Amino acid sequence: MPSFWGIGYHNLVLSQEKVLSLVGRIYDAAADVRLWPAFLEDFADAVDGTTTGLIFYDWSASDAKLDVSVRYDPAYARQYVQHYYSVNPWTQAWKKRWNCAGPETIEAGDENVELALLEKTEFYNDYLLPQSDAHQMGCMLTKTDQTFAAFTCMRRRKTGAFGPDELDLLRLLFPHLQRAVTFRRKVAELEGRYHASLDALDRLPTGVILLDGSGRTVATNREADRVLRQNDGLLASSHGIRASRPDDTQELRGMIAGAARTAKGEGTGAGGLLALTRPSGKRPLTVLVAPVGRNFFATDVKTPSVILFVTDPEHKVESLAGALARLYNLTTAESRVAELLMQGETAVRAAERLGVSHNTARTHLQRIYRKTGTMHQGELVRLLLAGPARLSLSEVTEHLGTCAR
Secondary structure (H helix, E strand, O other): OOOOEOOOOOOOOEOHHHHHHHHHHHHHHHHOHHHHHHHHHHHHHHOOOOOEEEEEEEOOOOEEEEEEEEOOOHHHHHHHHHOHHHHOHHHHHHHHOOOOOOOOOEEEHHHHOOHHHHOOOHHHHHHHHHHOEEEEEEEEEEEOOOEEEEEEEEEEOOOOOOOHHHHHHHHHHHHHHHHHHHHHHHHHHHHHHHHHHHHHHHOOOOEEEEEOOOOOEEEEOHHHHHHHHOOOOEEEEOOEEEEOOHHHHHHHHHHHHHHHHHHOOOOOOOOEEEEEOOOOOOOOEEEEEEEOOOOOOOOOOOOOOEEEEEEOOOOOOOOHHHHHHHHHOOOHHHHHHHHHHHOOOOHHHHHHHHOOOHHHHHHHHHHHHHHHOOOOHHHHHHHHHHOHHHHHOOOHHHHHHHHHO
16 A cells, blocks of 8 residues: 555654545546636645646647646746747656656656756746746656656755655556546547537538437537527427427427437438428428437437438529639639539530530630649539538538438
């Protein structure tokens, strides 16, 4: 049993309950970044420390970021990331031993830089001394070729250097800190992808609604929000998504339930396509229901199981030809030719459909090549299909529906 559990060689005497509480706070913070300060405060109290925090260093970009800290004057925090991290003797010592100092390296700053030498530095006289700090201990939590995340804790000069007991405590907490930081960075990466995906969905002219296995809304894009706000044909309630008419609601929920069972691996329902009558008398909404995918883990978590694609025929969106004209500075005639080429027509067939001569169509095509920087029809079509104008296609629902099936 470690010495600090109820015994302690120096001034550090912690009960087993206190140590376990620190571990618990670490994992609380891993799940919710807003709880990191609670752990940092408790750790600082346990070791009679002052400023305590998590810092990310990037040698390649000559950059430091103070992810979270406590007991830090904001002005000094700004000064540290703007300048003083670059003249910090303790981090410089780590950098010199970069190839041999791994994430498991846990040490007190006094082991690398003697106090007498520290007192001669800019870092001490201009930065530490005004804060009355002189001692530090810390560790690398994660490390790549050019970056590392560090945990650090400071102490007043009058309190004295960190000793073996404080370092033992940090060693015991280290694997938990390391896993929590790694977990949090993975979650942040996934959250970033999630929000980027929602942002992309917001740019679609089609409404997208994600539902859980009970038919309750998990997420919507901007167009779906617009449709639901109308309360005209499709509505979201605390009991799940529903239609304006009871019979439509029954059919819609049957499709959703079947798709949800498929998502769980318990059925073969593929959803379906449904036209929802609107009390306003406007043309019906078109709704495509499809399963998202199997949920193998955390079946009690509110995750998407079903996706709805909603099309409102009354909502005017920019035509594909209009988007092409705006994006590539095409004339009306040129954009119409480009639209037909995207739909698989040849230049000759495009001329026939537009009622112009083949020579006129070829002239339009040559101008389109010049404006888009392409050389031939195949290259042009690949560019147009991959470009952002594709999102303006009113047929995007059909495309997404095909992918879902």
